[in-house]
Amino acid sequence: MKKIYFLIALMISFTSYGQDMVITGAFDGPLPGGTPKLVEIYVINDIADLSTFGLGSANNGGGTDGQELTFTGSATAGDFIYAAYEGAGGSANPGSTNAYFGITPDYIDGALSINGDDAIELFSGGAVIDTFGTIDCDPNASGTTCPEWEHTDGWAYRNNSTGPDGSTFVLGSWSFSGPNAVDGCTTNAGCASVFPIGTFTYGGTPCGISLGAATYDCGGEGQIGDNNDAVTINIPYTGVDDTVVVSLTSGGTLGGSDPAVDTDGTISITDLMEGDAWGIEILTGNCTGTSLSGTVPADECDPEPNTCVDISGEDLFESVTVTPNTDMDEWTYSGGTYTMNGYCGGGCVESVETWLILGPLDISSITSDLTLAFTAAESFGDTDLLVNYTTTYPGCPSDATWTTLQTINPLTPDSSPFDVEVDLFAIDASEIFIGIQYVDDGVDGYSGWSLSNVAINAFGDCAVLGQQAPSSCVTCELVLGEDTVTCDDNTENVDTYTATLAFTGGGNDAYQIQTNPMVSNTGDDPSSVASGIMEFQGIPEGTDIIINIVDQGGVCNLERTITSPTCNPPLNCPNPGDIIITEIMYDPDAVGDSVGEFFEVYNATGAAIDMIGWVISDLGSNSFEVEGSVSVAANSYAIFAKNGDSGANGGITADYVFGSGMSLSNSDDEIILSCDGTVIDQVNYGSINGFPDPTGASIEFNAAFLRNNTDNDDGSNWAPATVPYGAGDLGTPGAANTLSNDSFDVDSFKVYPNPNATGILNIATSNNQKLQIAVFDLLGKQVINQTIANNRLNVSQLQGGIYVLKITQGSNTVSKKLIIE
Structure with a gap:
């Protein structure tokens, strides 16, 4: 029989689409939320099926994330394809691409949530065919060795008739606006730095x-x-x-x-x-x-085998459970497919062992290949399957001596089916039993397996299946259920707690209960009652209890570890606003984000406040509990840091290290301080809320604007730090902020008109000394630095927006918000 097979993708290296499209532009937008973010693709040749192409991003020099967006449809030579990101969650800005460029993107996807220092990869058939940026290097990182292609709040555009460049970024093929080139712009046509969208031309012959x-x-x-x-x-x-x-x-x-x-x-x-x-x-x-x-596969031209035993139709496996779990999960059969999943519910960690048994199988006449073949599909990736054989089966898998033929691991990460062939020809025996074993202790979770198209195949004489005798296993009938813990007291010292463990299936054997540490069961006894709750008292706080239960016959050997609770005293929570967030470093430059992030809190009261037991979180999955004492003195600061080593974190002295419990996003994020369920303070930072967005500098709350506990919700009351610390980043961790009002009363001067549309700002003070004036925009850039003696400041050159006005007179300094209309 003539056999022709299409090759599977794992066996082919195929680059014939390498010149069909090319990355031609990258844009990092100025609208709220840093939107729109846009990638432009130029189509060189007609493409009937775009599904073999797609995009991926590589963030902060972290290397490839692979293909994250797959194209659809078809395209004609000369077409442009636009993929965009328009924010998400609280920073969503839908329609921003159309608002800025007047176009509707072909794709809007989270994979395009990129900044001006992130790289982009273009894929065809799973291979990289063009690259913008260096995927494993961050141009903004300290000591960087990669090309300076950074274009934050700006754009990059490919030179005509260049590329595609494969997986190597070619800096000379691109033109750049430079960072911050589109700041303040609201449309591409009205911006001084115009992104040359849709202008690329390709002069090569396709x-x-x-x-x-x-x-x-x-x-x-x-x-x-x-x-x-x-x-x-x-x-x-x-x-x-x-x-x-x-x-x-x-x-x-x-x-x-x-x-x-x-x-x-x-x-x-x-x-x-x-x-x-x-x-x-x-x-x-x-x-x-x-x-x-x-x-070419080694057996590509082999003839089709004969099906000796159809185990998905006529002759079926026997399902045998050796160790049941609470849910009594076992192999089940339906419509030609065997399925098994040992998952027994959230938090359930139990041993389970169940088998598929086939035999006796007479293989004495086999003279050529003999295989057990099936199609497998696996989900969750924690439980291997063992395909075993034995020559003697006494009636229960646990009583047999098995030889493992093959261990079946998942071959695909997406739970798609794959074919398995297990060689039986090499077995030196005349009669065998086959056993497929599912066994797991549940510590790392459980897999769900399905097996279909199961058969014994041969190219010559067939194996013969004999009469199967039903299995008979003595199983442990005692099943452990839910466990609980209760603190006997709640003090700052080491307390004791009581643990309970429910059970069913008791009352049919004598059980021995051992615990570590040694405590007695004061509850129900599984030796005498069918179901109940065991109770163990006086366990020291901080010590987990291990409970082991065995029966006289050695069939049951059950173990459960119960984790100690934390028996802290009740929290003494202050009023909302007594502790406020005053400084956030989410994007350090001198060190990496993973070690240099921190935030600062301030005690606005006249008495110390201990934050032990507080929960600090964002609106997503980040959350941690303050497990030790963090006492913030009256009118003082405390620093919560990602890393506690001042030699590695950029020079921060941390009062508390939150480690992996929280990460501060470089775009839009939240910091929420909660005590016993009450929010004491919350800051939702990000450009969509008017907050500054610097790199290498913290953002600081200006205490001059503090009137109540919600003033730090207003992004215009924050500014980038200007004072260096430690390794060179800017900030004032644990100290008064750069723009704080520590020197004289905010009411000792008047600034008018404010808001200002006249171009002249009047500053009245209580004495006639000269004034040193500095004006900062919300990115921390100083736009005015003058000394005036006539109390009049020319601000006509400032564009409309919010600024921070810093006034120094003698040894006194004060700051105020300035609005230019």
């Missing part, structure tokens, strides 16, 4: 041919065995291109159609065997670099 999927031709039915049959590889193509020359990159003989002459033909490679590698490459012309390669 490749005139497209290679298709290769097939194998065995020329008829082959022989049983590996690597022993001749194979011809046939590679179809469409189109014609008189500039191309096709060459072999492997052994064999090149033949068939010539794509330089013949339109829509088939290239062939002959004189190859099963197991041989093969490949072609176009060396010259418009299609240079296009290639296709693969390896």
